[in-house]
Amino acid sequence: MAYILLRHRDIENLHKLDVYREHGGYEALQKAIDEYTPAEVIDIVKASQLRGRGGAGFPTGLKWSFIPKGPGEKYITINSDESEMGTFKDRELLEYNPHQVIEGALIAAYAVGAPQIYNYMRGEFMDIGYHFEEAILECYAAGLLGENILGSDFSCDMSAYYGAGAYICGEETALLNSLMGELGQPWAKPPFPAIEGLYFKPTVVNNTETLANVPPIITNGAEWYTSMGTEKSKGPKIVCLSGHINKPGNYEIVMGMTFRELLFSGEYGGGIPNGKEFKGLLPSGGSGPVITADALDAPISYEGLDVYGSVMGSASVVVMDETVDMVWAAMKMEHFFKHESCGKCTPCREGTYWMDQLLHRIYEGEGTLQDLDVLKSVANRIGGRTLCALGDFAINPVLGTVRHFSNEYEAKIKK
Amino acid sequence: MNDDLVKLTIDGIEVDVPKGTLVVDAAKKIHVDIPVFCYHPKLEPVGMCRMCLVEIGLPMRDRGTGELLLDDDGSPKLNFGRGLQTGCTVRVSEGMVVRTTTEPVKEVREDVISFLLSSHPLDCPICDKGGECPLQNLTMEYGPGVSQMDYSLKMHNEKQVPLGDLIYLDRERCIQCARCIRFQEEIVDDPVIQFHNRGRALEIVTMSEPGFDSYWSGNTTDICPVGALTSSDFRFGARPWELTPVPSLSPHSPAGANIVMSTRREAKSGGRSVIKRIVPRQNEWVNEIWISDRDRFVHHFADAPDRLQKPLIRKNGELTEVSWDEALDLVAEKLQAHSTAVAGLSGDRLSNEDLYAFQHLFRRGLGSNNLDLANRRLAGGDVTAQVGLASGSNLQDLGAGDAILVVASDLHEEEPIWWLRVKQASERGATLVVLNLRPTRLDKYADYVFRYAPGEAIVTVRQLVNAAKVETDTAVDQLTAAADTLIKANNLVAFYGYEGLTYTETDTLAKLLANLLLLKNEDKAHAGQINSGLIPVWPHNNSQGAWDMGIHPALAAGYQPVEASGMDAATIYEAVHNGGLKALYVMGADPVGDGRMPNRGQLDFLVVQELFLTETAKLADVVLPAQSWAEREGTFTSGERRVQRYYQAISPLGECRPDWQIAAQIGERLDMGKPAFAASLLFRDLAKVVPQYKGMDYRSLAKVAEQWPLVGGDDVYYGGTSYKNEAGLGQQWAAAAETDEVGLFEVADGDTAVTTNLPLVRIAALYTPGTLINHTPMLADRLAAPTLHLYADDAQIIGLQDGGETVIQVNGRSLSVQVCVNGHAPAGLALLSGVPWFPGMAEFEIL
Amino acid sequence: MTFTEKYAAEIEGIMARFPHKKSAVLPLMHLAQHYYGYMSREAMEEVAAILDLDPTHILSLAGFYTLYYEEPVGTYVLEICNDLACALRGADEFVEMACDKLGVGVDGTTEDGLFTIKTVMCLAACDRAPMLQCNLKFEENLDEEKFEQLIARLRDEAANGRTPPTVVEKVAAYAKSTS
Numbered sequence A: 001m002a003y004i005l006l007r008h009r010d011i012e013n014l015h016k017l018d019v020y021r022e023h024g025g026y027e028a029l030q031k032a033i034d035e036y037t038p039a040e041v042i043d044i045v046k047a048s049q050l051r052g053r054g055g056a057g058f059p060t061g062l063k064w065s066f067i068p069k070g071p072g073e074k075y076i077t078i079n080s081d082e083s084e085m086g087t088f089k090d091r092e093l094l095e096y097n098p099h100q101v102i103e104g105a106l107i108a109a110y111a112v113g114a115p116q117i118y119n120y121m122r123g124e125f126m127d128i129g130y131h132f133e134e135a136i137l138e139c140y141a142a143g144l145l146g147e148n149i150l151g152s153d154f155s156c157d158m159s160a161y162y163g164a165g166a167y168i169c170g171e172e173t174a175l176l177n178s179l180m181g182e183l184g185q186p187w188a189k190p191p192f193p194a195i196e197g198l199y200f201k202p203t204v205v206n207n208t209e210t211l212a213n214v215p216p217i218i219t220n221g222a223e224w225y226t227s228m229g230t231e232k233s234k235g236p237k238i239v240c241l242s243g244h245i246n247k248p249g250n251y252e253i254v255m256g257m258t259f260r261e262l263l264f265s266g267e268y269g270g271g272i273p274n275g276k277e278f279k280g281l282l283p284s285g286g287s288g289p290v291i292t293a294d295a296l297d298a299p300i301s302y303e304g305l306d307v308y309g310s311v312m313g314s315a316s317v318v319v320m321d322e323t324v325d326m327v328w329a330a331m332k333m334e335h336f337f338k339h340e341s342c343g344k345c346t347p348c349r350e351g352t353y354w355m356d357q358l359l360h361r362i363y364e365g366e367g368t369l370q371d372l373d374v375l376k377s378v379a380n381r382i383g384g385r386t387l388c389a390l391g392d393f394a395i396n397p398v399l400g401t402v403r404h405f406s407n408e409y410e411a412k413i414k415k
Numbered sequence B: 001m002n003d004d005l006v007k008l009t010i011d012g013i014e015v016d017v018p019k020g021t022l023v024v025d026a027a028k029k030i031h032v033d034i035p036v037f038c039y040h041p042k043l044e045p046v047g048m049c050r051m052c053l054v055e056i057g058l059p060m061r062d063r064g065t066g067e068l069l070l071d072d073d074g075s076p077k078l079n080f081g082r083g084l085q086t087g088c089t090v091r092v093s094e095g096m097v098v099r100t101t102t103e104p105v106k107e108v109r110e111d112v113i114s115f116l117l118s119s120h121p122l123d124c125p126i127c128d129k130g131g132e133c134p135l136q137n138l139t140m141e142y143g144p145g146v147s148q149m150d151y152s153l154k155m156h157n158e159k160q161v162p163l164g165d166l167i168y169l170d171r172e173r174c175i176q177c178a179r180c181i182r183f184q185e186e187i188v189d190d191p192v193i194q195f196h197n198r199g200r201a202l203e204i205v206t207m208s209e210p211g212f213d214s215y216w217s218g219n220t221t222d223i224c225p226v227g228a229l230t231s232s233d234f235r236f237g238a239r240p241w242e243l244t245p246v247p248s249l250s251p252h253s254p255a256g257a258n259i260v261m262s263t264r265r266e267a268k269s270g271g272r273s274v275i276k277r278i279v280p281r282q283n284e285w286v287n288e289i290w291i292s293d294r295d296r297f298v299h300h301f302a303d304a305p306d307r308l309q310k311p312l313i314r315k316n317g318e319l320t321e322v323s324w325d326e327a328l329d330l331v332a333e334k335l336q337a338h339s340t341a342v343a344g345l346s347g348d349r350l351s352n353e354d355l356y357a358f359q360h361l362f363r364r365g366l367g368s369n370n371l372d373l374a375n376r377r378l379a380g381g382d383v384t385a386q387v388g389l390a391s392g393s394n395l396q397d398l399g400a401g402d403a404i405l406v407v408a409s410d411l412h413e414e415e416p417i418w419w420l421r422v423k424q425a426s427e428r429g430a431t432l433v434v435l436n437l438r439p440t441r442l443d444k445y446a447d448y449v450f451r452y453a454p455g456e457a458i459v460t461v462r463q464l465v466n467a468a469k470v471e472t473d474t475a476v477d478q479l480t481a482a483a484d485t486l487i488k489a490n491n492l493v494a495f496y497g498y499e500g501l502t503y504t505e506t507d508t509l510a511k512l513l514a515n516l517l518l519l520k521n522e523d524k525a526h527a528g529q530i531n532s533g534l535i536p537v538w539p540h541n542n543s544q545g546a547w548d549m550g551i552h553p554a555l556a557a558g559y560q561p562v563e564a565s566g567m568d569a570a571t572i573y574e575a576v577h578n579g580g581l582k583a584l585y586v587m588g589a590d591p592v593g594d595g596r597m598p599n600r601g602q603l604d605f606l607v608v609q610e611l612f613l614t615e616t617a618k619l620a621d622v623v624l625p626a627q628s629w630a631e632r633e634g635t636f637t638s639g640e641r642r643v644q645r646y647y648q649a650i651s652p653l654g655e656c657r658p659d660w661q662i663a664a665q666i667g668e669r670l671d672m673g674k675p676a677f678a679a680s681l682l683f684r685d686l687a688k689v690v691p692q693y694k695g696m697d698y699r700s701l702a703k704v705a706e707q708w709p710l711v712g713g714d715d716v717y718y719g720g721t722s723y724k725n726e727a728g729l730g731q732q733w734a735a736a737a738e739t740d741e742v743g744l745f746e747v748a749d750g751d752t753a754v755t756t757n758l759p760l761v762r763i764a765a766l767y768t769p770g771t772l773i774n775h776t777p778m779l780a781d782r783l784a785a786p787t788l789h790l791y792a793d794d795a796q797i798i799g800l801q802d803g804g805e806t807v808i809q810v811n812g813r814s815l816s817v818q819v820c821v822n823g824h825a826p827a828g829l830a831l832l833s834g835v836p837w838f839p840g841m842a843e844f845e846i847l
Numbered sequence C: 001m002t003f004t005e006k007y008a009a010e011i012e013g014i015m016a017r018f019p020h021k022k023s024a025v026l027p028l029m030h031l032a033q034h035y036y037g038y039m040s041r042e043a044m045e046e047v048a049a050i051l052d053l054d055p056t057h058i059l060s061l062a063g064f065y066t067l068y069y070e071e072p073v074g075t076y077v078l079e080i081c082n083d084l085a086c087a088l089r090g091a092d093e094f095v096e097m098a099c100d101k102l103g104v105g106v107d108g109t110t111e112d113g114l115f116t117i118k119t120v121m122c123l124a125a126c127d128r129a130p131m132l133q134c135n136l137k138f139e140e141n142l143d144e145e146k147f148e149q150l151i152a153r154l155r156d157e158a159a160n161g162r163t164p165p166t167v168v169e170k171v172a173a174y175a176k177s178t179s
């Protein structure tokens, strides 16, 4: 099947504007402007049931519809912060298929009436952003950005922005604070960005991959899009596969495929290296609970892991074989959250530090049974009480591993 | 039903509160406690500490019809959402139901406290905040019984970090609530402290020079909910429960900042009580719950070791200690002997009682009107009596649709509280118009900034007032546009000062502005209307009182014109020099030190009543030791004409007496009768004479009313260590225009012809050396050194360089100054800071 | 020459991208750090002056964002990801090997001032571990041999003064061209 998102794998040099246009590039934008009113574009995206690929899965069309109508200062920000452990899909799009992202963002801008787009890339993407900025320049030269795009009365500017090393800046309000030159700390919602976002003006924040889905939806229609996927998860999804797997990398799948197929089919992951047994996988990087072999037949979709107590999130699948010490893995992940907690709210700031300390002690064989109890209780006391979702993510390394591998913890407890 | 009120239920109690109220505030108003750490009622909510999590339910509606959904019992169905919500960020809405005592709420409070304690040191016994610490209080109330964090896992941080010379930070105690940072950023716009790092490593830092460079830094120690921020003078100084709080007023603030002095008896002071610290006292009409660092830290003079303690008489050329009777007899004798050639000069930091008694002595006892303020800087007290800010006004009420005009004053340096309140009014939408010779910190918030050339202040204001007289539809220029906004504003407040102006010019200025306030727009003038009127930016805390009490050669107490005017200060200095005066009585002023009077000239007798042996006192025949304001009670009147009381905080030093008593005891020797028994009785007498003060007494001045936010008591975590006002909000006296028709003022031409091509203007700095501040060692490093500010081109022409030092000659005195070329001074004007005031514009020469 | 002078056009271009100049602060800090080698006091004060901010704000950002170095670093900063996904593919051992080879510890700088080794969180290259970023350029699918080659190449480059433009400079050049 032909790629919908990773089209550069089918078409060489797709990152160049002329190549992209030769293959139908910017026709979706043209079509949106020529054939649809902004409200109709939003309706089509709503009908496509496209959900955010940044992890939370919020319906994209609905999000756009929250933006107040009419002229005024409004913004589209592309969330290319991509810092979740195990995630590297947006990076590939930015590098090799940038125009599809730009085109998607332009359609979003047209739909909500935003005259300015920023692409917030993590600072570590400067090397890739360089290519992305080239694509922006090409667009300006070709009248695809700037005044009167494609000869219409739709005008829109776009520029690239680089963060400077902070996972939290992927959270939408932290991202906006960062873009405003502030500390990258989230704010308490409401106000939601759709009402008060960048510079306190209505703002759409969408993931890079989310926006790459928009041009094909406009070109082929909502019905085409909803024909793919499961009941609640439509369309294609890029899955990042890493860890103990023969063929790591990005895979474009149609939602609904099972984890088993992804891991073991020769077309995808190709199995676990060195004949080792599968032990568990993280379906959503460090931020979702680990799942074990019993969940391998679950479909990759927003709802597919509900019954297994986990989430697809951004679909960053990190595979672990039988040799992995799960306390060690939890410790690694908790170190990440402790390192990345912005420090703004009490439970996350104090709790991640506390869990990290306890995990180290337990891993080093110095922990007591009481430490283990405190560890679990600290995790339970963070959940649902933090300012942003990072706190909810940060407890999953502990809760996930404790649920499935409590024996490994107990084995390390000081006798 | 009032549309602006919202009905909700908190723990079963129904309440109506204004739309937009936060859930925590709504609860506080009905005395339901929702504990907070990061929330502060004066700061924007941020919802970061998570202490205030409560259950919040909203009535559910049918998606299609919008009708309320009802439970079986007919009550509205409620949606409590997926989890707890922060009461400090959620605003009330109709039908909302809040639950603050349920199990999940109790649990989360306990958990948040255990998280905070997981890295907080348990050093309460040695912490300055112990006893008035929100964390300590809330831990007692809501905390877990035991600490679960193993001590060996705790993070250890630096415990004594000077954020500058005034404020210390204990990094271990900080709970990262950001109150301090947010105060500096949101309230006072000095964002000189910030978080550094992130996560558990978050810590407060500053990079300013000097450290924590803000005139407001002390307020952070009040609102810090733990003992992380402390002031360098109070650290380890005393435990809060040993302190006696005494309500008082700042001895500097012309806005009348309300303070509390925390005092304690100390063995090392011989059992005397001493001032351990000064904190704000809430007065939402005046200073809310903030005070500037000047008002907080300049109290050390009261305990300075070199305070005068005994009367002195010059004997054989030496000032020698004598008894009060000996000193007073001599003074009475000499003043009476010279009664045809006697004069009195006073300072404007003394109480109304002092000033009243002083003028009474001169007018009644000596029959002299030769009376004035030693530093006669700003005119217009009489104009203010007509069109001053109307009684009942509160600058906090100014906002969209209102306008504020500020002329010839640098509010940030002269009275930070007014600067703050004007800034906040502008942030609420009031139009701000600033006219000055040079850029000041107020410009940033101004809608119109007009810069006039040296000598053209009056011309410019006159243009503005004239422009306001003409009805315009389309403004031809900025000045006309500004004038149009001013005249059409709902309320208009005009501040004026004396930067670069002579006394006569300030008189003209006051009258011009009065006429602006008296101008009618659609048959209505601003003068006399609540939240409108004139405010002189007085140089000291009680300059207004000095006018009211009649420290003036032509106006007796209560602005009664005298039959024959006496000498004003300038004439007095002249007469001292040429022998026209024989005896001079100086109370609470230092004309020699301030460069107003080079020496004692041809005086036969000089008596000085003071706290310290000032330059003037050193030349005196008799020196009378006065009590500082902290040692006795009295009243001050602010520039908004609010008469306020302060109370005795510490025991009198040595043999010092209150100024009013000394003056009255001299009067007693001149057959004026017995001195009043107490300040309160003297006040009652003066209130009979001064019509504006009619009906006031110490009791009426002590009246209080409930204020928002609620502070003090069990609410330390709500307002910080600012004190609840239980001692009085004071009384604003009515300007004439509130009741009577006031006619336009006749205005003389008053411009100075600028004779020099690089005139020199003295500019204010908050910490300008002076008799009181010089005795506050902790501010020594921040005292403004004499500095000459020049525009780059001008500096080049006269051959001076940034950072250099030079000696200049000005007003006949030579002065060594630092040279500063950094953009403060506009082209063609030299500015001089860090020196006592001199009138108008001067010529200077480089020596 | 100060950073402000040298990059005047780039600074102008960056500032032109935003309606509020405070937004330019992170990009300017990247550039200032490139010029001064790390966020020195000078660098912070200069950025603050350009944007009319209190220098404390710059210090605050420098502390929050990990890509700003508050202490001097080597000419080449090798940031090795040893987050879980990379660690599953030997990143921890790779860090040890790299430290051994250069004779420094993590966060240490070689005596010749050329290399600093840091470990960092996930860099979005988990499928190509072990990997690192050298002055923000991705170096992927590494092993001991490739690491040695990289070091040799960089040493050679430095010795011959052929340091190519860094990623920060390249990106800044875009801002310049679009202003």
Ligand SMILES: Cc1cc2nc3c(=O)[nH]c(=O)nc-3n(C[C@H](O)[C@H](O)[C@H](O)COP(=O)(O)O)c2cc1C
Pocket: A051, A052, A053, A054, A055, A056, A057, A058, A060, A079, A080, A081, A082, A083, A084, A167, A168, A169, A170, A171, A172, A173, A205, A206, A207, A208, A210, A211, A388, A389, A390
């Ligand atoms: C701690 C945290 C990190 C996040 N990181 C990212 C990220 O790197 N990229 C992203 O697109 N969304 C991230 N998100 C989700 C965003 O907040 C937001 O939901 C998303 O950008 C919305 O876009 P979408 O609706 O297109 O998915 C993160 C959320 C949290 C709480």
Ligand code: SF4
Pocket: B173, B174, B175, B176, B177, B178, B179, B180, B181, B204, B223, B224, B225, B226, B228, B229
């Ligand atoms: S120093 Fe005090 S006020 Fe400032 S963040 Fe820390 S605890 Fe809060």
Ligand code: FES
Pocket: B035, B036, B037, B038, B039, B046, B047, B048, B049, B050, B051, B052, B053, B086, B087, B088, B089
């Ligand atoms: S979160 Fe509400 S008081 Fe701190």
